[in-house]
Amino acid sequence: MRRLATAVGLGAGAVALPALSGTAEAKAGDTMRTGAKNTAGDAQTALQSDGSAPSLRIENTRSKSGPAGGEVDLISPQLQLGGPVPSADRPQLPDVRNLPAGAIGAAGGALLLGADLGLGQAIPVQVHTSAMSNLLVPIPPASATVFDSAAMSADQRAAFPVGSFDDSGRVAPGTRVPVSLRPLINSEKFAQPAAACCGFTVGAADYSGAVSVHASADLPGDVTVCSYTVLPKEATANGQPIAFAATASATVPLDAVDALWVSVSTATHLKIQVAAVVLPDPSALVEPAQPSPGLSPAARRTALQRQALREMVGGLPNGK
Structure with a gap:
């Protein structure tokens, strides 16, 4: 001490x-x-x-x-708490086999507390710190929409990779489109990835299909987060396809620069709204340099603490 x-x-x-x-x-x-x-x-x-x-x-x-x-x-x-004695290159964990209630074990970046949960013995419980925790933060509805192909201008679409949109402005099939959440969060100083609780809405497709998310621009694999149905033109009275609007929600991981990678299997308009974000630390929130004057004294206090932490870690190397 x-x-x-x-x-x-x-x-x-x-x-x-x-x-x-x-x-x-x-x-x-x-x-x-x-x-x-x-x-x-x-x-x-x-x-x-x-x-x-x-x-x-x-x-x-x-x-x-x-x-x-x-x-x-x-x-x-x-x-x-002093760091553990290095043990070559092997990972380290606290020895919790005989950890009594209230005791703290620390090693290798993991911190555990022996907590008596009423099960007849002390059960090791991880202590949530900024190095090993996540925080669920709601996003104000006014800031929720992070992507809406139907409302984009030509200049806005030009900022995305070539081939992201078809001639009518819909998301083109087979292309992974990055959707940045940097207007909301910045987790670059932390090793843990962030995640987002998203709502996906599709419409104006000519054929049925699905929306998928990916880990990055090129890593293999995908996860389907929304499926949509289109009544083909051959089955309609006016000879035009009828697209049924579909909405689904999912909690999806972001990449190292807080971007969500999304693709569609058939051309469609896509709208993505973020209801909440999962952060490794509250200082990863993107906020004004000075708290809003309308905040309560308690909210202003916590906002100042987050701002101070952002300033202190600003010169540190990125964790990812």
């Missing part, structure tokens, strides 16, 4: 003073000391208490003004 922290052993009735410094050689069961490093080899570190009061309280009152126009305070970590 860092010198800035104050550790109070409430259950044991002992106070660890920050005046102690340097590196300590500790054995299993020794007192934990602030301002020093306890090296216990392969031994597990555990906190025990005979009472109902917390065994450990960690406080940090030192702060400084930070990003977001100086409206967000930054504090040093109250508790830092």
Whole structure:
């Protein structure tokens, strides 16, 4: 633990003073000391208490003004877990075979908590952090439509790969069309891919077909997310095909640059609306640099925190 922290052993009735410094050689069961490093080899570190009061309280009152126009305070970590000892190139996981309720196991980027779920034993539960979690965020209806071939101008269609549309402006069959969600999210700083909860609406097709999504422009494989039916002209009274409008929804993965790759099996107009996005971290949301003045005090506070985090990670390399 860092010198800035104050550790109070409430259950044991002992106070660890920050005046102690340097590196300590500790054995299993020794007192934990602030301002020093306890090296216990392969031994597990555990906190025990005979009472109902917390065994450990960690406080940090030192702060400084930070990003977001100086409206967000930054504090040093109250508790830092040291990294595991490297083990060649093998992946690492916490040893949770005997993890008691309330204990924390950390290794290889995974953090697990022993939680008693009332099953007669402690069950390891993953702690959701920004490194290993996802957040479902609803999208305002005003921003939901990310693609609508029927409403596109010629200039807008020209921004897509050649062959994406037929002469009437419908999505052409057999071509993977990228639909960027960057107006809504930017997850490039995180290793985990984002996903989108989408509604697909098709119409004006001449033949029945399906809408599929893909992992990228060239990776093999596809997933059908919407099927549509067209009554052929041979079976209609006026000799014209009748396309039945079809709508379906699906949660689909995005690529490394937050794009959805979609294709159709027959030419049709396609509209895609996003109801929600699945993010690795809330700071991946695309928001104004300054929160809207209409936000409540609590909403403004969280918006400033997201903006501050975006500024802090802005200089880091992309995670994907």
